[in-house]
Amino acid sequence: MPISIQRPLPPEIRALQLELEAKAASYGLDFFETIFEMVDYEEMSMLASYGGFPVRYPHWRFGAQYDEMMKGYSYGLQKIYEMVINTDPCYAYLLTANELTDQKLVIAHVYGHCDFFKNNAWFAPTNRKMLDEMANHAARVNRYIDRFGYEVVEEFIDACLSLEDLIDPYSPHIKRSADLPANHASPWESGDGDSNGNVNDGRFPSKPYMDSFINPPQTLEQHAEGGKERAEESARKFPAEPMRDVLLFLLQHAPLKPWQHDILSIIRDEAYYFAPQGQTKIMNEGWASYWHSTIMTSHALKDEDLITYADHHSGTMATSPRRLNPYKLGIELFKDIEHRWNTGRFGPDYDDCDDMFEKERWNKNLGLGRDKIFEVRRVHNDITFIDTFLTAEFCIEHNMFAFGYNESNNYYEIVSREFPKIKQQLLNSLTNHSRPIIRIYEGNYRNRGELYLKHEYHGVELKQDDAHATLENLQKLWGRPVHLETIVEDKHTLLSFDGIEHETETMGSVSIEPLLS
Template identity: 40%
Template structure:
């Protein structure tokens, strides 16, 4: 284990003791490096997604302000922060009590084991801390060459689209590398593009030739960012920034897909390790209070710590191999496998359909399971697919929202399409269901509208009575 020299002796000792207990219990992880920071500094690292070497963006500053206000007003508190890397880096809050530090360390070792062995993390970059630093150098270089306003404006557009990726693509490519297109541009191609872009001292007067779309046989795709990085009419530096954001989006995607499993695994093991001999008898009650606070679950809120912990406890009670479950599943597949009537009635009903809420009819346990799966599928995000490009006309992009019973927020959807249009520089449309009516959300020349599909022509035209909303 590698420890920073400035870690206080008492915490060094606790780290050694906790690591030994974790490994004896069967956990396996990369070296863990602990850093102790003030609470405000931990919020700063968290605002950058756990990577203090990341490129500058006002979005990170806004997130820092949100976290700081939550801390100052007593609304929220970050106990720990751990990142998927080799070695694994974890940040401890200096003001935590010794009991809290013990809990956090045990929790971190659970996360570290999950990062290393869960199959959804297998394709991720294990040297992401170094890569984030490289990304920051490249973007700061563009800022020096082109100006902060120019670069940050484009970076902000791309960051607003960073969820438009296919979370299943990296694992498919990792399992069958010869059959699918790579998520990441090759190292040599990335280096060539970066060198070409960095060699510019001014913005070129003539845009580069647009890549040929050809027949686009690989459509449809959920990897909207990948499509734009290949075929949008962009300058070299813009394409490089888009690829940077896309690579980082794919690094973070497994964390959304396994939030319940990951937090549940860490909570399961911090409870098991601490009550198995790490805590003194005098600390048990305080631990129970701290643990129950982290795993509390108010009605209507799916706390991943609570749900994940209960899933692993239920799996253990029913004779499942916990380490195999941890290895092969994501949140959706584990929930689908383990949630039966007993689990749904005991755990899900008090959260999703508590007594005394005035329901006309109590939902069946299968409905509770379906509602849970709906909330966590696709990492909790809308499922958006790029289906077609109008090669014969204006080059309009057609996207489809796979509706799961929950309507999109029209304003947010239009704002997203407007950002896609700014990159694609041609019209964009999205098919979805709004108020139980098939609809188009259209964006053209910076203006958005919503059109009922019924009554509109095949190309998406509409009469005035079909036009329901214009931004």
Template identity: 30%
Template structure:
């Protein structure tokens, strides 16, 4: 029998720091003993609603450089919050070592218990163990790197002027979605080593091809331009990481400007895994907090009233308005992830014949925690859905797939609830989380070294979807400002290779300029 606690951890909604410590210690014991979670050390910070709004504006980072877009985001969120048009998150968690957990001082004692279970142990375990975070992020070095970035950009503002730095950041922010390496290149980035190398980089005036761009006579330039393949090999083309290419090869950027581009893309790389694991990360955290809160209730650590308060909040978080509801806004990642985690647990302990057919590797293995921790460590949203979305959930969710083509005047139901339909539904939903469908495939393909140094890019169109013309024009303009010469972006039809659309821009006089440093 479960041994009941002598008394609950708290009574009512009030709490103090001693209460938080008791709650944390008890939650940690359950997380270690019952779920065997492997986490970074936790750092708990109690903040106000205004501080939470401030954290929102700086993408959740505890330290970040100044930029007008962060202030604009703060004012927007604050206005909506004051008008009651939106609420605030109960918590915010940073993928760092130690793992920083912000909890709102306005939370009740029950909500503090919930968010500690959710963030300090659910998200924390996922951050530390998922392969994408291990490959792409350095949790130990990120806080030091943020401090360096804030200090460095502040020094640049003092030395070169706020306007110059702001224009550079405007351009870099416009391109940060094209500022990541999408394929592993060895070990995870060591940000402390990056800090050590920064001094060496800063001491060198120009690197890579800048001397070639500035001094090469026309005749030699033509000789160097003998073949596209040779030029591509020399410049490392094609290159999908646009900010990386500009940092290394843009001929008119000063060393300090290159370093700011590097800072921008390092931070973009830090957030890269989070966009691919939203369903899994939130699903894992919801599963963990539900298990921990249920165990707390069973052992008498929280009262019936507190458990009811938790269930109300939990139900709201994992709710899903249906397509015919006025509140529908797409699939709630908390709902998808949590329900799939619960379904996997059922398959492990009480499988049906259907489960044994669709999930033979895990059906009936009896090891719920081991199976889930393996999944949390080795999958991302796309592969998770394509591997583990069960026919049972598809029926419960009443999923079906539509075949909708622009040139056809009717819509066809392409997948229903049969064996073929289940496979099509899996693939179709998994594709919605595929990074190649979420982000445009844009690559730098050539540079006209022999002529006017035009930078040429290609967008390989997916599913017939072209770039939004207005946004594409603005981003290409920022790219031209950084490159210093004309930029041409062609949208290419994937099958025949024909050009569907073309965007051009020349650098503006008001764009980032070469500054001595």
């Protein structure tokens, strides 16, 4: 559904699109059909606040984002050149006010994103017809608003959004034995999932000749035994295993009215739809930047474009100490990978070489770089990307450091320039999209129908006021008292909210092994 009146693309832009599309395809980029629309800044801001979709359910937070973007734009602080959404066909929005040079850059950039959406494994389970789905969600929410009143519905949406992060972003990719029944309710399963009556006997899918290796008989036996034990245990425990998909648990077990159930499932669907974008921010932007840079510098750039292009490209790549620019990090890593695989700087031979001089000149002329980066964009997400390809040399070359918060002076300070530390900090900040990992341990705590959650502590404590407010929202949905076990000032603490007041109970300081130290 177009955002407003469908405007035909101006002929010069259309010509650019065709030219760049052919160019992108000639490099092997593989994308859905891409539809460009020209929008003015207000429309762009509106689309951006709606996450790229023209129709969303009414909610004030979209207005807040819109307000922020419009102000940022009118004060000259920020500008959105382009926006593209993961659908089939792919919709991309161009700002009418862009110069022609910018349009070229942006169109090339968009094809990078489209290729990434289509081919990256982490996007595979997303609903490519999300445009219709979002409009459908909006229609449903509007119906509830008409029926139950704006404020009632809004209050409920607020509570749901507060818990939006509490999903299991890997669940579309793995079958967790515990949530097999759960998965049937999930949107991914109903569609194109390959659930061919997979019996849960712990057997991984495999080709026959590999079967005895992938599913060794003794492991299967153990699994069967363990299964029995687990069955007994699960009879007592509920959920049987700690569960990360809090929203799913609430959908299955919270005393929600039908309309509330529907709204919560809408919020959850959308959270799962957007999750891969958070998981692949560095790669996705890096990949798109790599391609706009490649296509522009080797083909599309005319003499008169050069200055504008250089200005805007470097603006996008700008770094600042506390803000690690995903565009910059991504593009440089892709370039580094390409270079390493072109020259053969990988594998045991290279790693074991102690001669720095030789390493410096290492070149096996393998020419595998392009193939490698295509492979990388297919299988990796940000975490595995950084984990696999960030090297000490790269950190030195790009002047990277790890920083940490110093409580004594309320400043963030550089704590280290050593590679392992930098890598660890970076991976930490990417884990779960920098949100704490929280699981449901018990849905019938103290046999009183209370909810017991546990925060998986890795060295950073929760922000207390937000944690309290979020617990209140969780309690709204659950109806019974809720508890969250976490660490507060190095002590195991149980935060509880029973619908009226908060309680904080220290469970005694326990030696915790923080990941960072």
